[in-house]
Amino acid sequence: MLTGIYGLLSACFFVVLDAVDVAFTEASVGAGISGLLMLAAITITGRKEAPKRHKPFLALFVVLVTGSMLIYGTLDMPYFGDPEAPVHQHVAPRYIHDSMEEVGVPNIVTSVLGSYRAFDTLGEVAVIFTAGIGVLSLLSLPRRRKKIKSEEATEEQMHERHMVVRIVSKALIPFILLFALYVQFHGDFGPGGGFQAGVIFAAAIILYTMLFGLDTAKKVFNPALIQLLAAVGLLLYACVGVVSMLNGANFLDYNVLADDPVSGQHIGILLIELGVGITVASVMLSIFFNFDGRRQAQAEIQAEKQQSEQEQKLKGEQDVSRTL
Amino acid sequence: MLAHLPILQVVVPLIAAPLCWFLNRSKLVWIFALIVCAVTCVNSILLLIEVMKSGTIIYELGGWEAPWGIEYRIDKLNAFLLLIISTIGTVVLFAANTSIQKELDEDRHTLFYSLYLLSLTGMFGIVATGDAFNVFVFLEISSLSAYALIGLGRDRRALWAAYQYLIMGTIGATFILIGIGMLYQMTGTLNMSDLATRLVDVGHTRTVFVAFAFLIVGICLKLALFPLHLWLPNAYAYAPSIVTAFLAATATKVAVYLLIRFTFTVFGISFSFTSLPLQSILMVLGLVGVFAASITAIYQQNVKHILAYSSIAQVGYMIIGYSINTSTGVMATLLHLFNHALMKGGLFLALGAVMYRIGSVQLKQFQGLGREMPLTMSAIVIGGLSLIGVPLTVGFVSKWYLLVASVEAGMWPVAVLILLGSLLAIVYIWRIVEMAYFKPPLPGREAVKEAPWTFLVPIWILVFANIYFGIDTRLSVQVAQAASQSLFGINP
Numbered sequence: 001m002l003t004g005i006y007g008l009l010s011a012c013f014f015v016v017l018d019a020v021d022v023a024f025t026e027a028s029v030g031a032g033i034s035g036l037l038m039l040a041a042i043t044i045t046g047r048k049e050a051p052k053r054h055k056p057f058l059a060l061f062v063v064l065v066t067g068s069m070l071i072y073g074t075l076d077m078p079y080f081g082d083p084e085a086p087v088h089q090h091v092a093p094r095y096i097h098d099s100m101e102e103v104g105v106p107n108i109v110t111s112v113l114g115s116y117r118a119f120d121t122l123g124e125v126a127v128i129f130t131a132g133i134g135v136l137s138l139l140s141l142p143r144r145r146k147k148i149k150s151e152e153a154t155e156e157q158m159h160e161r162h163m164v165v166r167i168v169s170k171a172l173i174p175f176i177l178l179f180a181l182y183v184q185f186h187g188d189f190g191p192g193g194g195f196q197a198g199v200i201f202a203a204a205i206i207l208y209t210m211l212f213g214l215d216t217a218k219k220v221f222n223p224a225l226i227q228l229l230a231a232v233g234l235l236l237y238a239c240v241g242v243v244s245m246l247n248g249a250n251f252l253d254y255n256v257l258a259d260d261p262v263s264g265q266h267i268g269i270l271l272i273e274l275g276v277g278i279t280v281a282s283v284m285l286s287i288f289f290n291f292d293g294r295r296q297a298q299a300e301i302q303a304e305k306q307q308s309e310q311e312q313k314l315k316g317e318q319d320v321s322r323t324l
Numbered sequence: 325m326l327a328h329l330p331i332l333q334v335v336v337p338l339i340a341a342p343l344c345w346f347l348n349r350s351k352l353v354w355i356f357a358l359i360v361c362a363v364t365c366v367n368s369i370l371l372l373i374e375v376m377k378s379g380t381i382i383y384e385l386g387g388w389e390a391p392w393g394i395e396y397r398i399d400k401l402n403a404f405l406l407l408i409i410s411t412i413g414t415v416v417l418f419a420a421n422t423s424i425q426k427e428l429d430e431d432r433h434t435l436f437y438s439l440y441l442l443s444l445t446g447m448f449g450i451v452a453t454g455d456a457f458n459v460f461v462f463l464e465i466s467s468l469s470a471y472a473l474i475g476l477g478r479d480r481r482a483l484w485a486a487y488q489y490l491i492m493g494t495i496g497a498t499f500i501l502i503g504i505g506m507l508y509q510m511t512g513t514l515n516m517s518d519l520a521t522r523l524v525d526v527g528h529t530r531t532v533f534v535a536f537a538f539l540i541v542g543i544c545l546k547l548a549l550f551p552l553h554l555w556l557p558n559a560y561a562y563a564p565s566i567v568t569a570f571l572a573a574t575a576t577k578v579a580v581y582l583l584i585r586f587t588f589t590v591f592g593i594s595f596s597f598t599s600l601p602l603q604s605i606l607m608v609l610g611l612v613g614v615f616a617a618s619i620t621a622i623y624q625q626n627v628k629h630i631l632a633y634s635s636i637a638q639v640g641y642m643i644i645g646y647s648i649n650t651s652t653g654v655m656a657t658l659l660h661l662f663n664h665a666l667m668k669g670g671l672f673l674a675l676g677a678v679m680y681r682i683g684s685v686q687l688k689q690f691q692g693l694g695r696e697m698p699l700t701m702s703a704i705v706i707g708g709l710s711l712i713g714v715p716l717t718v719g720f721v722s723k724w725y726l727l728v729a730s731v732e733a734g735m736w737p738v739a740v741l742i743l744l745g746s747l748l749a750i751v752y753i754w755r756i757v758e759m760a761y762f763k764p765p766l767p768g769r770e771a772v773k774e775a776p777w778t779f780l781v782p783i784w785i786l787v788f789a790n791i792y793f794g795i796d797t798r799l800s801v802q803v804a805q806a807a808s809q810s811l812f813g814i815n816p
Contacts, residue, residue, distance in 0.1 A: 073534030090512030
């Protein structure tokens with residue numbers, strides 16, 4: 001809850017700083033998905049903290065030193081909004097003045113992330129992909145075909161209860177998906193792009209999963225397919241680079257993708273953003289599916305335990321009655 | 325194609341990692357990953373030859389020139405590092421198929437190779453790039469995959485170790501990011517060589533000092549310098565054997581590289597070593613690290629723990645060489661990077677073989693193994709000798725240059741302490757040897773067979789390299805010398 005508020009607040013903060021793209025990302029990731037994943041993690045582990053054994057004085061000391069260093073470091077920083085600050089003098093002017101002719105994308109942030117520093121973005125996508133594989137490798141369960149029918153039934157009953165939420169979100173989900181696509185393909189002109197779009201897209205499906213149960217969602221979105229899609233997104237991005245290399249330019253140089261450099265840049269950015277979107281959405285989904293699958297498996301195990309306990313109790317009672 | 329060598333080094337494993345998912349058959353993926361690693365290895369050899377011949381190679385990504393776009397800048401130093409990482413990556417991976425069959429579930433094998441390649445990508449990216457923020461991005465790739473790889477260990481403590489590493493590593497990465505952010509704020513650029521020229525004007529500001537401090541502390545966390553080393557022993561001990569061999573031989577090396585790169589290239593020698601008492605701090609920490617870690621190693625019961633603590637001690641040696649701050653000192657550090665990768669790669673692989681046969685690497689289990697697994701154990705002995713620094717092994721070469729450097733700089737006490745540290749290494753290596761050769765086999769244990777050939781080949785490749793480069797030092801010494809001289813601006 002607090003992390004959600006924190007995410008939203010820092011998103012507002014970024015808006016104040018005129019960093020709309022960052023704010024957008026923060027709003028969708030920080031306020032949306034990360035809180036959700038946190039909650040999912042809590043449902044797996046439990047909500048009570050283990051009692052502390054040691055006093056955290058050392059940690060407090062380290063935090064204080066770090067904090068005071070940070071404050072000390074701000075003393076000589078250029079003032080906020082100072083047009084003479086080195087940040088505004090050295091590299092940025094070219095982005096602002098020339099990016100329209102060189103890249104041809106009205107949103108400068110997109111042209112920096114998508115073209116000037118495209119390799120960083122490729123790295124970020126790889127980071128997300130790595131995170132996805134990491135979660136998969138640590139959390140994925142060995143496949144279990146056996147399903148408990150009664151368990152499913154109770155869960156469906158639970159979903160039946162939330163009638164209002166269900167109907168409202170059923171109506172909302174298509175629009176959320178549509179909005180995600182808009183953010184995806186409008187990233188050239190306004191704030192947005194693959195990262196935000198991917199997260200929003202994933203959020204819509206996660207909402208669906210929460211309301212209709214994991215099994216229903218898995219029927220629509222095959223987990224194996226999603227995992228493959230994560231790889232496809234990253235590959236798409238990297239292959240754009242390889243294609244430009246095969247066309248005789250440097251890696252990720254989009255100028256050679258079409259006859260006209262600017263339209264080449266357009267194609268390149270569109271493709272890589274698509275790659276980003278696919279990877280982000282599918283990684284988010286597969287992480288959530290894994291968390292949820294884990295939770296369900298635990299619930300199943302507990303249910304089995306309870307069942308066996310009850311059976312034992314019954315047996316015990318029978319034994320008792322027999323002896324009587 | 326030759327012009328694209330720098331980027332191919334990174335992009336080939338990056339593309340290969342998601343491709344692994346499409347193969348999805350353990351053995352097939354292994355062969356594929358092995359081929360990819362071999363390609364990067366050849367690539368790095370070509371790069372090194374090219375750099376030694378014609379000097380620094382600059383590659384502009386996306387065709388944008390330096391401060392606006394990202395550039396790869398390969399000089400002698402990173403070409404050397406790339407060679408070390410890619411060689412170790414390939415050799416270690418050779419044994420992977422056999423090893424993970426026993427240590428991992430069948431359905432995680434593809435994920436394992438995928439993560440391995442990503443980790444390799446991350447390290448290549450850190451080393452090859454000439455852009456400070458790009459360093460951070462690839463640092464994230466390599467560390468995230470490392471956490472996951474460690475967490476794959478069979479032992480349940482592996483998860484805890486990975487978690488500890490995750491927390492410490494994330495703090496380190498955040499510190500590095502804060503440092504880079506502050507540098508960007510003061511200079512308006514992220515390119516390393518551009519930073520170097522522009523930092524001269526703002527070098528006196530407090531912000532730059534703080535940025536420097538954050539960067540150094542962050543990197544020291546990553547390289548497990550003495551008081552910040554706590555994550556390392558468990559991470560190495562409980563990870564799958566292949567992962568231990570790979571990470572022990574490469575991960576800390578990359579952090580040492582970053583330290584050298586940032587202090588020498590970005591901040592410049594005069595800033596790094598005169599304005600702050602960095603030299604004496606690091607020297608003391610390095611020395612304390614050597615002794616504390618070596619002494620702890622003597623008391624360990626798990627052989628992986630022994631070697632992990634010894635790794636921390638070796639990092640101490642590297643930092644000592646670095647903080648002597650002469651061309652010879654840095655050269656000794658670079659040599660030790662190379663040599664330590666060879667020793668630890670071989671040693672941890674040999675432990676992997678023991679793990680494969682016995683299923684445990686407790687010191688007690690080593691009783692009598694000298695007779696039962698003669699080839700593996702003799703590899704451990706030679707690797708151990710190299711670790712101590714016996715003549716005719718690589719360990720001797722780097723220790724020798726370290727001694728020469730400290731004597732040249734007039735630091736006699738340091739030289740004496742380095743020798744004493746080596747004596748401690750004798751103790752912990754001797755404990756393993758004693759167990760393996762002078763004790764009867766554990767009663768009640770079935771006879772153990774020699775390790776399979778898939779283990780023996782990579783182990784002995786590394787052991788032979790240990791001896792070969794201990795005798796014929798031309799390649800390693802030449803490259804290390806050239807690299808360190810170019811750092812100090814002599815004969816660039």
